[in-house]
Amino acid sequence: MDLRRAVALTLAVSAPVAGCAAADAVPDPVPQVAVLRLGTPVREPIWSKEAHAVVALAEDEPRIAKITPKATSGRLTARTTLSGPLPGLGENLAPSATGEEVVYAPRPGADRVAVVDAGTLRAKTFLRAGRAPSFVAVDSGADVLLALSADGATVTGVDVRPAPGEEPAVVTRTGVRLGPAGEVDGTARGRLVEFHTVGPDRVSHYKGGAGEVRKTADIAFRAETATGDLTKVSRLYAAEKGTDRLVAIDVAPGGDELLMVARSRLGAPVLYLGVDENRLYAATGDRLVVLETNSYEGFPEGRFTVVKSVDFRAPVKDAEVREAPLSGMAVGPDRVYLTLRGVPYALGVAKPSL
Template sequence: MSFRRTVAMSAAAAALAAGCSAADAVPDSAPQVAVVRLDTPVREPIWSKEAGAVIALAEAKPQVVKFSTTVSSGRLTTRTVLSDPFPGGLGENLAPSATGKSVVYAPLPETDRVAVLDTGTLRLKGSLRAGEAPSFVTVDSGADVLLALSQDGSTVTGVDVQPDPGEDPAVVTRNHVRLGPTGEVDGPARGRLIEFHTVGPDLVSHYKGAVDAVEKTADITFRAETATGDLVKVSRLYAAEKGTDRLVAIDEAPGGDKLLVVAQSHLGQPVLHLGVDENRLYAATADRLVVLETNSYEGFPSGEFTVVKSIDYRAALKDPQLKEAPVSGVAVGPERVYLTLRGVPYALSVAEPGL
């Protein structure tokens, strides 16, 4: 296990690099961008509530990376933890705890298991058998289920994340989904039934049911670049249309036998990554972070999203390397959104607009 604690930059240096003041000193009324120096480039970040930090996959090595920032005496300090390398390699993403425990799940396709890592130390606590070659993972927190998509995109396997001591978890669902190697699966944050969406090259599908009785309820033709579920309304999925600037909300029709586009907006640039919290949807394009209301309870009577704010996060950057680096993922914390950058050991910390 390697551990490093570094002062990323002083407040003055942060202002020079990012064109703004220190991250935690930014007023809600004027969101600003801070540059976070990391030990290695990372991708596919998630926010861990238990750790109060961002956890991501390292780009160059099969490692998991955790970073958090604090501001003290005018200094922006980054604390970074790296896991031991995984010799067989890691899958495509990470998933947070399904039960509120201080763990994160990392798929290990070569071993047919999913690693369970402690969010504090990133040390291995154990592993779960979750189908063949699990590569993409998500959690159904309401049902305490880990959902794992196989590397070839053919099968979603759901397992109980609270097995008896010394026992492998029980498989509670296994669905043949035929998504291909670029497919994804998204589970909800609440609800007692097992429920999830699958996202294939040209089809979004919804699955739901009790243990051993999960079935596809509906689907809709849609070519998604990226997608994420609503944290309150479990039947809703947000998705960006591939090759266009269109962002949509997909939900069940009355009766639950169809999926419909219930809201849409054209954002001017293709959406590359999405993040969400209980109130807002965060859409990252090549140059902007667009903040939209989720309207999880009210719905979308007009059929359109309400845009809260559009933030040009590139405008604050002075370093040419940072201005050109593509975004490799979005993680939404309680006060700030973190954009990781491909190919460079940096992330951007963007203040969220006030509610």
């Protein structure tokens, strides 16, 4: 399961590489779609709210990249900093589960997950998180790191806020049998461990206390990408593989069934999904579609409400940048950042006002 050239570009020849993008404040005259020049192509970006930056995997080498935007005088500059080599990185990164300025980076060959300082990009420590942890997510309600094994067989949950003097402990080791293409998505609220798994043909929901996590329900669905709701943690948004259909999947009353509670067709397959507290962001090959999450109200008519649809390709002048496929999405406080495969650029798309 798997951003472009700005009006002005600023390059630094020292280790951090600077670039430009658009400012996010309403009075700024900068375009809605802005282009950031990066130090290297990147993939699988996340937003680190503690570092106020996009953090991503470098595409061509085993390093982590931090892209720090800064608004000055009506424009947004961005500094790209690369970590030292981190051999054997897994499929993705996960943000902090506890509010510390860290990100989590799986290293399946070492049977460890690196806890990386989001400021310095240096590994602070390494967690034992099951055999060959390859894909990571966080349950920030329960302060748990969730690590999916490379074969997709097991989700291991590690308490990342242990008592003083104690080592991080494994609080769940749950068999999920997803296969190598599976993913896991953790929740943002609640004291119990809770997560969804996304396999090649099925979405499942798991919940329970330490040592008691069990599958509560599942539903047949072939997902291309998925992400959870930050407020209604039982809900998962998923794009159907090979179609233009976007759905919301939620736990039914009683907790023993998953239901599709909203459906919409967006006109093109959705490649990446992201959320904030109010909106769902769906990226197709050339558009960013912004939708209401309706976390509290639900979907009485069973359909999403589209807030805005932005063509992020049309404003880009450079052909190489304009045509590069997407390699990921990160949702920041003012912009959605789209990274591009094979080229050292990213797109920053301004969020619509609430």
